Structures are given as C-alpha cells and as structure tokens.
Amino acid sequence: MAPWGYSKENGPATWHKDCPIANTGVRQSPIDLITTGQTCAKYDSNLKPVIVSYPAFSEATFLNNGHSVQFQPSAGNLSELSGGPLTKKYKFEQFHFHWGNNDSEGSEHRVNGKMYPAELHLVHWNSESPNFSSFQEAVGSNDPHALCVLGFFLKVGAENASLKPITDLLSKVKNAGSSVSFPGKFDLKAVLPETLTDYYTYDGSLTTPPLAECVKWIVFKEPIEVSTAQMEAFRAVDDGHGKPITGNYRPPCPLHTRTVAASFK
Numbered sequence: 001m002a003p004w005g006y007s008k009e010n011g012p013a014t015w016h017k018d019c020p021i022a023n024t025g026v027r028q029s030p031i032d033l034i035t036t037g038q039t040c041a042k043y044d045s046n047l048k049p050v051i052v053s054y055p056a057f058s059e060a061t062f063l064n065n066g067h068s069v070q071f072q073p074s075a076g077n078l079s080e081l082s083g084g085p086l087t088k089k090y091k092f093e094q095f096h097f098h099w100g101n102n103d104s105e106g107s108e109h110r111v112n113g114k115m116y117p118a119e120l121h122l123v124h125w126n127s128e129s130p131n132f133s134s135f136q137e138a139v140g141s142n143d144p145h146a147l148c149v150l151g152f153f154l155k156v157g158a159e160n161a162s163l164k165p166i167t168d169l170l171s172k173v174k175n176a177g178s179s180v181s182f183p184g185k186f187d188l189k190a191v192l193p194e195t196l197t198d199y200y201t202y203d204g205s206l207t208t209p210p211l212a213e214c215v216k217w218i219v220f221k222e223p224i225e226v227s228t229a230q231m232e233a234f235r236a237v238d239d240g241h242g243k244p245i246t247g248n249y250r251p252p253c254p255l256h257t258r259t260v261a262a263s264f265k
C-alpha cells in the first residue's frame with residue numbers, strides 16, 4: 001500500500017483501507033467545534049488552566065516526514081504538561097503543524113465551520129501510567145487518555161518572532177525525509193499565549209494513521225499570529241513527490257455520542 005498522504009490517491013478518504021478505525025471509530029479527530037445550538041460545547045466551571053513546564057530545548061531534530069514538519073527534542077527533555085482536564089502528568093514528545101495552500105483553509109479543528117490557515121499540535125504522553133513507559137507504547141496501549149495533544153490555531157497577522165527560528169528552518173527541510181539538528185535553544189513557551197485558560201476539550205484520536213483513539217484533545221480558543229511570509233514558508237515544504245504539501249489536514253469527523261467541554265463561557 002502506498003504510504004498514506006493527503007493527495008487524491010492516498011488522502012483521508014483512502015485511509016480506512018489500512019486503518020479501518022477511520023470509518024468505524026466513534027471518537028475520531030479532528031472535529032468541528034460548535035459553540036451554539038444542540039451539540040455545542042458545554043461550559044464546565046471545573047476546568048482549570050493548563051499548566052506547561054517547557055524549559056528551552058537544547059537538543060532537537062527538525063524533520064520533514066513528507067506529511068508534516070516535526071520538532072522532536074532529544075529523549076532527555078524534561079518538558080511536562082498537567083492541569084486543565086488532566087489528572088496525570090504528561091511528557092512532551094514532539095510538535096508539528098498542519099496547514100493549507102491559502103489562508104482560508106489548513107487547520108484540522110474548525111470553529112463553527114471556520115478553518116484557520118494552520119494549526120500547531122503539541123503532542124504529549126501520560127508518563128504516570130503503569131501500562132506504558134514510552135510514547136510508542138502509549139499510542140498502542142488502548143488507554144483512552146494515553147496522549148494529550150494541545151492544539152493552537154494560527155492566523156495571519158504580525159510576524160511571530162518566537163516561531164521565526166522554526167519558520168526560518170523550513171527551507172532547510174524542503175525535501176521530504178530531510179532533517180536538521182536544531183541549532184541552539186528553542187523556547188516553545190514563548191510561542192504560546194500567556195494564559196492557557198480558554199480552551200475546548202474532548203476525547204479523540206490521532207488525526208493521522210494509525211488514528212489511535214487515545215487522545216485527550218485540548219484546543220485553545222486564542223489563535224497564535226504568524227506573518228504571511230511565515231505561512232508561505234510552510235507552503236514551500238515538499239511532500240516527497242516533488243510537490244509542496246498543500247493541505248495536510250484531515251476533514252472533521254462525526255462527534256457520535258461525545259460531548260465537547262469549554263473552559264470558558
């Protein structure tokens with residue numbers, strides 16, 4: 001089977017062939033976050049702010065895997081996540097992006113049907129579970145909250161100085177399969193909004209194969225601004241078939257019996 005991707009031949013509508021859960025799963029991601037009406041997100045006053053402890057990464061690899069660009073620190077990184085809807089502490093694994101080829105599409109989650117030009121995903125795994133002790137094991141564990149992914153929408157505006165070290169590196173990983181060791185330190189905390197209080201949260205899955213239904217999703221209301229030039233830099237990254245990655249986002253999946261909680265009114 002040709003490896004999965006986002007083209008007509010190997011895109012989301014074909015993933016069920018190797019990953020039946022794409023069509024049979026009842027907690028698939030992404031979803032459209034609806035804020036009014038019957039199936040809308042419900043305010044939950046018990047939801048606390050998300051707490052991240054992200055010391056600047058000193059060693060990391062920046063990789064173009066043909067379907068996204070991924071920043072992966074070395075195993076020794078101590079970055080952690082807790083709070084919000086979580087009852088355990090999670091370890092940071094990697095971050096990556098999803099984007100479109102114009103500003104009206106690109107994010108995986110949507111808000112009342114609206115797509116943002118891109119979405120940043122910070123992937124973490126539950127480091128306090130007795131059932132697994134690595135990210136790979138966590139994904140295969142069938143634990144409903146083995147992973148927690150923080151999603152941030154990107155919107156076009158001022159240049160994002162904190163993300164500049166990343167967007168400036170995109171030209172160095174233009175070819176699929178290429179990677180560079182990240183030069184110097186990267187401060188991920190500086191990329192995020194000050195307060196991590198306003199978010200949607202729901203039970204879902206990886207949005208790419210293996211589409212494992214093991215993710216506690218936390219999608220923040222406040223977008224992160226990046227410049228047009230920074231958006232264009234993503235759109236110049238190649239997919240391994242000599243074409244730029246022009247839309248590595250999965251369409252929204254059915255909610256089924258799930259509810260979405262909101263930490264804000």
Ligand SMILES: NS(=O)(=O)c1c(F)c(F)c(-n2cc(CC3CCCCC3)nn2)c(F)c1F
Binds near residue numbers: 121136147149206207
């Ligand atoms: N969009 S998302 O839902 O935030 C998202 C994720 F959360 C991920 F964890 C991955 N992921 C996939 C693998 C391969 C592993 C290969 C060995 C078995 C486990 C998966 N590494 N990280 C991923 F690609 C992705 F897109």
Ligand SMILES: [Zn+2]
Binds near residue numbers: 097207
């Ligand atoms: Zn993602």
